[in-house]
Structures are given as structure tokens and as C-alpha cells.
Amino acid sequence: MTKASQLPSVPAQRLRMPSWRDPRLAVGVVLVLLSVVLGARVVAAADDTRPVWAAARTLTPGDRVGPDDVRAVDVRITEGQDSYLPATGPLPDGLVALRTVGQGELLARSGVGAVEGVDVRPVAIPIDGALPTGLTKGSRVDVWVARPDPERAGAFTQPERLVRAAEVAEVTETGGTLGAGRGVTVQVLVAESELPEILGALANGSHVSVVLLPGAGT
Numbered sequence: 001m002t003k004a005s006q007l008p009s010v011p012a013q014r015l016r017m018p019s020w021r022d023p024r025l026a027v028g029v030v031l032v033l034l035s036v037v038l039g040a041r042v043v044a045a046a047d048d049t050r051p052v053w054a055a056a057r058t059l060t061p062g063d064r065v066g067p068d069d070v071r072a073v074d075v076r077i078t079e080g081q082d083s084y085l086p087a088t089g090p091l092p093d094g095l096v097a098l099r100t101v102g103q104g105e106l107l108a109r110s111g112v113g114a115v116e117g118v119d120v121r122p123v124a125i126p127i128d129g130a131l132p133t134g135l136t137k138g139s140r141v142d143v144w145v146a147r148p149d150p151e152r153a154g155a156f157t158q159p160e161r162l163v164r165a166a167e168v169a170e171v172t173e174t175g176g177t178l179g180a181g182r183g184v185t186v187q188v189l190v191a192e193s194e195l196p197e198i199l200g201a202l203a204n205g206s207h208v209s210v211v212l213l214p215g216a217g218t
Contacts, residue, residue, distance in 0.1 A: 049074040051087035053107040058138045059097035060169045061189055062118045067091065070107060083108055100138055100167060120189040122169050123198055125208050127184045131171075132212035135186070139168045141210040143188060145201040156207055162198050165213060166190050186210055 053070040063069070072087035085091070085107045096115045101107060125143070135141065143163035146156035170187040188210065190198060201208055 049076045052077075052084040053087045053091065055101045055103055055105050055107060058103050059101040060138060060167055061097055061099055061120050062115070062122065062169065063097045065091060065095040065097055065107075065112055073106075075106065083110070085109060085112070102138070120167070120191055121195060122187045123190055123195070123202075125186045125188055125202070125210060127186055127210070128207075131184050131186075132210065135168065135171060135210070135212050137168055137170055140165045140213040141168060141186075141188065142166070142213065143190075143198060144209045144211060145198075146207040146209075147201065148205050159207075159209070162201065163188070163190050163194050166210075168210075 051072045051074050054073045056069055056071045059065065059069065067090070070087075070091065077084070094114060095112050096118060097111060098113050098117050099111050101111050132141075142161055143166055144159045145162050146159040149155040149157050167189045168186060169189050172185050172187070173183060198208070
């Protein structure tokens with residue numbers, strides 16, 4: 001029988017502290033530093049927002065733009081951030097919408113300005129017949145006119161289109177029931193060049209109608 005003292009001895013392995021020269025330690029330190037830097041950048045990018053003004057309601061050309069018409073929102077804009085009105089201060093005085101700005105849409109500098117920059121004018125068109133379903137502020141309509149027939153008393157000529165794709169600035173009820181289309185006035189925005197013909201049609205007793213463009217409602 002072999003005695004325990006005769007068994008070969010195995011030298012004990014001692015744990016060694018890693019050296020700074022150990023490449024594995026260097027790689028681990030680099031990976032930790034990279035994760036910290038990347039994490040900091042992600043957090044900073046997620047919080048890189050700026051307050052800008054957004055429309056609190058639908059604005060059409062000529063509408064005054066005041067404190068009650070906008071709200072401040074924090075957004076992250078990667079490009080063209082100077083194209084929007086910052087909400088870091090009050091709105092400029094005398095600001096009006098130069099184009100249609102939908103509710104919730106960011107207020108672009110190009111979409112607002114002085115009233116002299118508005119290139120359309122509102123024309124009030126009374127509606128005698130049924131109001132088109134879905135016609136609201138911001139809708140697009142064609143304006144048609146049927147003129148009095150000079151050869152037949154009480155008759156009208158075949159309707160013709162005066163204005164294409166005009167924008168509705170406002171729909172107001174002046175009396176009667178809205179569902180029947182009675183006592184309703186539609187403010188339509190038209191170019192100055194179109195004013196003489198449409199105002200003339202309204203003044204000479206012509207029958208003026210608005211036709212809602214499909215898919216053009218707000």
C-alpha cells in the first residue's frame with residue numbers, strides 16, 4: 001500500500017491580482033467607458049427638446065394670432081429648428097396667419113406675418129339651400145353662380161364656376177336651423193382678382209352656391 005507521504009505533491013495555485021498590463025483588463029475598462037459615454041449621449045439626445053408655438057385651433061389666412069390661439073409644446077427638431085416660432089418669449093404684436101395652420105400644427109415663421117402679407121380676402125356668401133355636410137372652417141369649396149335669365153323672368157342661366165378650391169374662413173349661423181341650411185353665411189377666401197365677379201354676382205341677384213371639394217374638409 002502506498003503511503004500518503006509517498007504521493008507526489010502538487011504545488012498550490014495562488015490567485016493573482018490582475019496587472020494593469022493585462023490586456024483583458026484594459027479592454028474591460030474601455031468597454032465600460034464606452035457604455036457610459038453612449039448612455040449619456042442617448043439621455044442628452046432624448047432631452048434635447050425646445051419649446052415652440054403650435055396652433056391651438058385651426059387658423060386661416062387673415063386670422064389674428066394671439067396668446068389664446070397658440071400653445072407651447074416641447075419638440076425635438078433635428079433640422080430647420082429656426083423655421084419655427086420659439087415659445088421662449090411672447091408672440092410678436094400684429095401677427096396674422098398667412099396660410100392655413102391646422103390645430104396642433106407647429107407655427108412656422110413662413111406661415112405667419114403682417115396683415116399686409118395676406119393675399120386673399122373674405123367674401124360672405126349667404127346659403128339658402130342645404131349646407132354641404134362636413135363644411136367647416138378650413139374646408140375647400142368651389143363657388144358656383146347662376147345668373148338671372150334676361151329672357152325669362154324668375155329664371156336663371158346655367159350655373160358656372162367662378163372660383164376653384166376657395167378656402168372657408170368661417171361658417172356662421174344667423175338664424176333658422178343649421179341642418180336645413182337656413183340663415184347660414186359662409187366666409188370664403190378669394191384672391192383680389194376674383195373679387196369683382198363674385199361681388200357682382202352677389203349684388204345682381206344671382207344664385208351663388210358653394211360646393212365642398214371631396215376630401216378637402218378639416
